[in-house]
Amino acid sequence: MRLIDLSAPVDASGYEPDPVTHHVLTPRQGAVHMSEEMARHFGIDFDPDDLPDGEFLSLDTLTLSTHTGTHVDAPSHYGTRASYSDCAPRNIDELPLEWFFRPGLLLDVSDVGTGVIGTARLEKEFARIGRTPAPLDIVLLRTGATRHLGTQKYFTDFAGLDGPAVHLLLDLGVRVIGTDAFSLDAPFGDILARYRRTGDRSVLWPAHVAGRDREYCQIERLAHLEALPAPHGFRVACFPVKITGAGAGWARAVGIIDD
Template identity: 70%
Template sequence: MLWWPERAEATTMRIIDISTAVDASGWEPDQVRHEVLDPRDGAVHMSEEMRGHFGVDLDPDDLPDGEFLSLDRLTLTSHTGTHVDAPSHYGSRAHYGDGRPRHIDELPLDWFYGPGMLLDLTGCEGPTAGVEDLKEAFVRIGRVPEPGTIVLLRTGASAWAGTERYFTDFTGLDGPAVNLLLDRGVRVIGTDAFSLDAPFGAVIRRYLETGDRSVLWPAHFIGRHREYCQIERLGNLAALPGDHGFRVACFPIKITGAGAGWTRAVAFVDE
C-alpha cells in the first residue's frame, strides 16, 4: 500500500555555484583553445562525414533551417578551471597503502559530498598561511572540522581570475597547516586560489634563501605520505551564507588514469 501524506513539510534549498569557468578568453599559463562548430558548420561537417563514411549524399540545406548540431573542441589541461587534484598528481609513489597513489577515477565518491566549512584567510599577510592562521580561524567561527568535512579556504584570490595576477598573487598553506586539517579527518581541502601551495615564485625564492627542501610545494607533496585531495580555483565563496551550515558537492569528472578532473563545485544551503 502506498501512503501519500496530505501535507508534507517542504524545505527550500538554495544552490550556490562556487566554481570558476573554463574561459578561453582569460589568461592561462597553458592557454585554452576553444573551437566552436556552430549548427550550420555542424550540418556541413555531418554531410561530409556521411559522404566519406557511408557514401550517402545529403545536402546540408535539406536539414531543418539548414542546420544540424553545434560541436565544441577544447584543448586544455585537467587543472584548468575549478578542478580536483588526485593523489597521483602529487607523485608516482605513495608512502601509504600499496605504494601506488590513486588516480581521479579511482577515488570514493563519498569524499566529494559532505558538510562544508569556510575558513577566511583574507587577512593573512604574505604568501603562506600556517597552523596559527588556521587555529585563529577556528576560534573565530567557534568550531573545528569534523571527519569528512570539506574545508574551503577563502583567500580573495578569485577576484583576479582570468588575469595574470591570479597566478602570482595569492595565499597558500604550509605543510604543518595541511597536516592539521588531515589530522582532523579532512579528506578534501579547497581554495579559491590557483594552488593550495604558495605562488611558484614565492616557493622558489624561499628555497633559494633557506636551502630547505621542505618549503618546496609542501601542501602538494604531503599527498605522497597522506592520501587526500585538493580543490583548486574555486570562486564565489563570498556568496556562502556563513562559515558552516552548508553542504558541498564537488564530484570530479571521471578521467581514466588522470591526476585531476574538472568539477562543477556547488554548495547546498537549506533555508
C-alpha cells in the first residue's frame, strides 16, 4: 500500500487573505508556562529547573480560519436553509465518516485556466478516462492551482465549477467534491465580472449555493493531485477535524494506492 499526501500545509509564512499567526513556546518556555499554570490553577509550586535540562514540552498556538489549508466544508457553511431537510444543515461534526473514506476519481481540468468549469468539460473528461463517478465516489478536480500555492495568485487564478456541473456530479451520487484550488467556485473577481456583465444571480458562487438544496461537502485546497498515478483505482481518506458546531474542519487528505 502506498500513501500519497494530498494536503496543503498550514503555513503562517505564506500569503493568506486571513493571516495565520503561529506562536511557539520552546521546551524551556513550556517548562516555565507549566510551572505558572500549575500554581495558578492548582496551587502547586514547581520549579522548572527541577526538570531534566530545565525543559518540559513545546507548545504551538495558532490563530486561523477553518478554511485555511486543506479543509472540508460542511453543509452549514453554505447557508442557514436546507431545502432537502426539515432540520438545519449539518455541521462538520455531524457528518457520516463513511463519506470521507471512499474510492476516488481524479478529473484533470488544468487546461481551463481561470474561470468556470461546466458540464461539457466534465463530460469530456469522463469520456477521456472512460469512467463516470459511482455513487459516493470522492471526485477530485486537478485545476493546476497549486502552482501558485503560498502566493496571492493562488486566490485569484484558478477554475471552479458552475452550478450545472455541481448538480451533474451530485446527480451521479457524489457527496464529496474536492479541488486543488482555493474554492470550488470560480475566483471572486471572475464571478463578479460575469454578474456585472449579465445581471444573472445564478453565477454568484453557484457551487456553494447548490449546497442549500443538495447535501454535500467540498474539500478545498488539496495538493499533489499530480502524484496520483491514474484517474481511478485509488481511495481517498479525508476525515475532517471534529469541531463542534463548525461549518468546516481541517483535513489531512491522503490518496491510498493498493499495490
